[in-house]
Amino acid sequence: MMNFTFTRKTRETMNDKNSTTLYTRRNFLTAGAGLAATAAFSPYVIGRTKAKDKLGVALVGLGYYSTDLLAPALQLTKNCYLAGIVTGTPAKAEAWKEKYKILDKNIYNYQTFDQIANNPDIDVVYVVLPPSMHREYVVRAAKAGKHVWCEKPMAPTVADCKAMIEACEKNKQKLAIGYRxxxxxxxxxxxxxxxxxxxxxxxxxxxxxxxxxxxxxxxxxxxxxxxxxxxxxxxxxxxxxxxxxxxxxxxxxxxxxxxxxxxxxxxxxxxxxxxxxxxxxxxxxxxxxxxxxxxxxxxxxxxxxxxxxxxxxxxxxxxxxxxxxxxxxxxNNQQANQMDDDALAIMQNKPLIAPxxxxxxxxxxxxxxxxxxxxxxxxxxx
Amino acid sequence: MMNFTFTRKTRETMNDKNSTTLYTRRNFLTAGAGLAATAAFSPYVIGRTKAKDKLGVALVGLGYYSTDLLAPALQLTKNCYLAGIVTGTPAKAEAWKEKYKILDKNIYNYQTFDQIANNPDIDVVYVVLPPSMHREYVVRAAKAGKHVWCEKPMAPTVADCKAMIEACEKNKQKLAIGYRxxxxxxxxxxxxxxxxxxxxxxxxxxxxxxxxxxxxxxxxxxxxxxxxxxxxxxxxxxxxxxxxxxxxxxxxxxxxxxxxxxxxxxxxxxxxxxxxxxxxxxxxxxxxxxxxxxxxxxxxxxxxxxxxxxxxxxxxxxxxxxxxxxxxxxxNNQQANQMDDDALAIMQNKPLIAPxxxxxxxxxxxxxxxxxxxxxxxxxxx
Missing domain, CATH: 3.30.360.10 (Dihydrodipicolinate Reductase; domain 2)
Structure with missing residues (x-):
């Protein structure tokens, strides 16, 4: 009888062991000296004014999955946090702003979405729209210079998927699928x-x-x-x-x-x-x-x-x-696990579990x- | 938490409770007085000179399934026993005769098969041939006035199955499928x-x-x-x-x-x-x-x-x-269970589990x- 007895601690240790030791939350503040040496390997760091210990995530589309699962999960994550939202419904914007203390400057609608390019608070755009809209918003997010998380299913067609992968590669952004x-x-x-x-x-x-x-x-x-x-x-x-x-x-x-x-x-x-x-x-x-x-x-x-x-x-x-x-x-939360893993992989420029x-x-x-x-x-x- | 705790004894008791009390092995010898009253409901009894406490089974086709599973099972059964064989291979006839003490008069080949009609030792013909031959031998067994057990699959076509059911009905014989x-x-x-x-x-x-x-x-x-x-x-x-x-x-x-x-x-x-x-x-x-x-x-x-x-x-x-x-x-043995159930159903003129x-x-x-x-x-x- 064989037992797998990983603990949360073991998993963290395993991650740390493989990491550059630079961008984990616990040791970032003491690690400044090594930054230049590894920056060339980390697309996340390139073009940013400074590295962060937590990525800012903007949820695009505030339906059931964002409301009931992702936003609560983002209260539990260690490597990322809910920084912004994109919604076409002003009432939702108001409610989320109050509930999650989201700054006005981090709230977008579908007309202002592309301005997210100029917002240093937002590192990752998480597309939680209906699948038919995934391609458009993943491509626009990549063009805005943001890493992208895309809810599953990735898109209705393989052609869509290819276009999304290409846009992220071209703009040097990571693309992860929300496979909790x-x-x-x-x-x-x-x-x-x-x-x-x-x-x-x-x-x-x-x-x-x-x-x-x-x-x-x-x-x-x-x-x-x-x-x-x-x-x-x-x-x-x-x-x-x-x-x-x-x-x-x-x-x-x-x-x-x-x-x-x-x-x-x-x-x-x-x-x-x-x-x-x-x-x-x-x-x-x-x-x-x-x-x-x-x-x-x-x-x-x-x-x-x-x-x-x-x-x-x-x-x-x-x-x-x-x-x-x-x-x-x-x-405690599958979605928190997923977003923490993906945020860490981006910060450490490591392979994503579900690219x-x-x-x-x-x-x-x-x-x-x-x-x-x-x-x-x-x-x-x- | 619900548990099913039937025991072998419980099952026998249940069977007995529903039975006519006439044809089980344990009480047959003392039951003579009730025979005439139930005989009209029992095709098995009609036309027989006397009822039995165990049915004689002839296996038709002595391949792997008969050799390795049915014959050994027939050493464990209470309601039936291995009475005869039908084989096209003289060497098999000889080996089985010796191993299972089968009487010469109960050994048939495919040319002499229909003479089984005249053999009171054989109550049931169990057809264990390849499925393409089931129809022919089930029909011939029914015409010979024997109950029939037929190995699964019943036959290659529904038309075959219908013909087999009709032949058994017409000849007032029971037909059970070998669904162990x-x-x-x-x-x-x-x-x-x-x-x-x-x-x-x-x-x-x-x-x-x-x-x-x-x-x-x-x-x-x-x-x-x-x-x-x-x-x-x-x-x-x-x-x-x-x-x-x-x-x-x-x-x-x-x-x-x-x-x-x-x-x-x-x-x-x-x-x-x-x-x-x-x-x-x-x-x-x-x-x-x-x-x-x-x-x-x-x-x-x-x-x-x-x-x-x-x-x-x-x-x-x-x-x-x-x-x-x-x-x-x-x-101990699924096949023994199956044959005992089917033999008892025939003796008691009760519905078969798998007709x-x-x-x-x-x-x-x-x-x-x-x-x-x-x-x-x-x-x-x-």
Missing amino acids: NLHDPNMQAWMKLAKEGTLGKPRLVNCAAAYVDNRTTHWKQKKDMGGGVMGDMGVYSIQGARHAIGEEPMLVTAHFFNNRPEIYHEVEETSMYQMHFPSGALSNCTASFGINSNFLKVNYEKGTLMMEPFSSYSGNKGTYSGGVINIPVPL GEEGMRDIKVVEAIYEAAKTGKEVKIG | NLHDPNMQAWMKLAKEGTLGKPRLVNCAAAYVDNRTTHWKQKKDMGGGVMGDMGVYSIQGARHAIGEEPMLVTAHFFNNRPEIYHEVEETSMYQMHFPSGALSNCTASFGINSNFLKVNYEKGTLMMEPFSSYSGNKGTYSGGVINIPVPL GEEGMRDIKVVEAIYEAAKTGKEVKIG
Whole structure:
């Protein structure tokens, strides 16, 4: 019986060990002497008047996810804080200003958005708009010289994703996708296990990412806003299978099922899709707005793994044939974990856990799944 | 936390309670007086010179399943015994005769098979031939005036199943399908739970029935012998979903995947198929000859159930959100359980757990799945 017993302290120590020792909150003030030597490797530092120990984040789009999850999480983060907002609704601006003590100069609307370029308080623009608007605002944020965090799904098409990645590269800004699940320590422990091959090669993944969404006018129900269950919940099950198998799928098949056409007439309510990987491994996955189910089950050559819940806001828990994966980290908030990891990676100029390329990998599969569901045929992924 | 604590004794008592008290092994000898009164309800008794306390079974086809599983199981049964064999291989006849002390007069080949009609030692003919031969031998056994047990899959087509059911009805013989899994007490406890609706309505079933079969010339790899994974392992996952949901599917979708065309060029190696039920419940299932995986996962409105292993020879074990399903019955042998249940049902003229109609329900779905995999489209089940 093997146990993963990382603690929050262990994780911090591991991060510090790999860092330049310059930009962590605890030691920044004493580290001035080394700054010039590492500045050349840190796009964050280039062009800034001074380095910071916390990045200022502006949330773009103040819907449910920003209001109920990201803003509260930004009260818990160590490496970043809620510095600004972008909203088209004056009443929301007023309410947020009061609640989070946001300075007037850090409040934008969609007409004034590009002026954010001149605001040194804002280091990161976090795009939390409907997916159909991600490309436009990621590109504009990059042009404004800001690092960008983009909520998932990255965008409705692979072409959008490419344009977003290119804009960030061209403007020397980092692009991270808001994949909170990949920042969960239990998920990371499982991915480590999968990668180490302890249980032999993976052969079959069964995965469901699904909850009941009864809303009718949210972007999730609207095709032209980038809705549909594949982008929203589907990316979790795609990701679960991709990371379990450690390969990119070579072909997909898919079928969509709608039990409630009165709500889901523009987009799919439930998707059941299969992926075939180069090694022969297969996955059979479900994503749904009509069923509650969240699990990831992997059959390896020499054992099995079951994570349940999987991709839930409260975190992941797992058991496998060698024991339990349940890291006793007080995981107060997945989104806080995610934003702290991403802010630290930017400050330290380290690789992001979920860069734009990772988001695009999933959208590549999503695009193929739409084609497969439409035609009923296998769709090869180039 | 709810526990199912049937014991073997409890099950026997339950059976006895519902029985006529006439034909169980323990009380037959003292029950003579009641015989005439119940004989009219018992096709088994009609036309027989006397009732028995154990039925004589003849195995037709002495391949792996008869040799390694059924014959040993028939040494453990209480309500039936190995009385005869039908084989085309004289050397097998000789070996079995010696090992199991089978009388010469109870040994048949395929030319002499129909003479079994005149043999009072044989009450039941158990057809364990490749599926393509089931129809012929079930019909001939029924015409010979014998009850019939037929190994799964019942037959390659629904038309075959109908002909088999009709032949048995016409000849007033019982027809049971060799669904060992439905006779497992843990499976039965779960089906009871599902039926009682303790956890609310079922919404999603994920199920896999799969093992690695490396043989190359078995009927399972041969199309014209009724091979393919859908009939062999697929019926378990179909059955798991059907019994979890308590409905018959109204449509199916399916895709087949072959990793080893050198072995599986005539039939599918792996099938991933979906079923949509009238209530809106969905299932996403896998059957494979290329992967080891056996589980049944059900998401109900108010909870979840996980059986693993599911459909394995060693039985089923389950946990659900209300506790554990693990009946402490010493389940020495699934096949012995199955044959004892079926023999008792015949002797008592009670409903069979898996009559021909139950086998046909699965083949109806299998037939639709082949059509769905071929066309890539949804196939409605009439």
